[in-house]
């Protein structure tokens with residue numbers, strides 16, 4: 392996918408730290424509104440509604456201005472997720488540096504900082520990340536849901552999978568905890584084991600999350616599958632039309648069996664925070680992640696009738 396032309400604006404916010412409702416709790420922090428990666432399946436595209444933007448998702452970005460965080464210790468021990476509805480290391484970060492500014496403001500906070508990205512621009516900040524890692528819990532996660540660069544290019548305008556994996560290795564080798572976030576898992580397309588094999592020696596965690604098509608992008612994805620993977624249409628209809636969870640339930644079992652085969656832990660919640668021996672990442676089952684919160688690895692989820 393070509394990087395779309397981006398209309399850039401600026402917005403003032405009262406605070407950059409937002410309490411999160413996500414399965415991990417804590418705070419979400421998004422130094423930008425919008426995301427140039429323009430992923431076709433972007434769940435964050437709902438943000439348009441709240442920001443007054445009518446342009447296509449991926450074609451606008453507002454740079455946030457916020458008052459400096461004067462009490463970073465308030466976040467000590469709290470989970471702070473950077474990049475829940477944007478990628479803080481999107482290409483415009485190179486010019487505006489807001490994610491770096493944010494991390495500088497949080498560097499002595501003692502927070503449990505998680506950076507989610509699809510970029511290798513994070514390597515620009517290795518000096519800062521290394522410093523943060525000495526005083527905080529720091530984790531950097533890359534989304535990798537395919538090893539097929541053509542499929543990746545159909546789906547997003549972020550850097551190649553190879554560049555993401557190379558960045559992951561460099562950060563891991565610097566002693567920083569890393570995640571290979573296999574998300575979203577596309578039924579019949581995402582090969583979990585191939586990605587796991589490729590990443591297992593350079594990450595502490597492998598997260599698994601299913602493709603969710605409840606958003607306005609359902610038609611975009613279904614049309615894409617019909618055009619490029621027509622043989623998968625019956626499967627997609629079954630999962631996203633009839634809400635049959637059988638595919639992901641079977642995949643969950645397969646992932647658990649894979650974890651045992653490779654000697655890795657298989658959990659539905661990543662707590663406690665830890666590094667693991669190289670080659671044995673903990674595999675975290677975030678399928679139907681809205682049911683995970685509070686499960687604390689008991690395996691008993693807050694199940695709903697429908698996905």
Ligand code: SF4
Nearest residue numbers: 426429430433476477
């Ligand atoms: S990187 Fe994340 S926030 Fe950005 S477009 Fe893709 S899914 Fe959305």
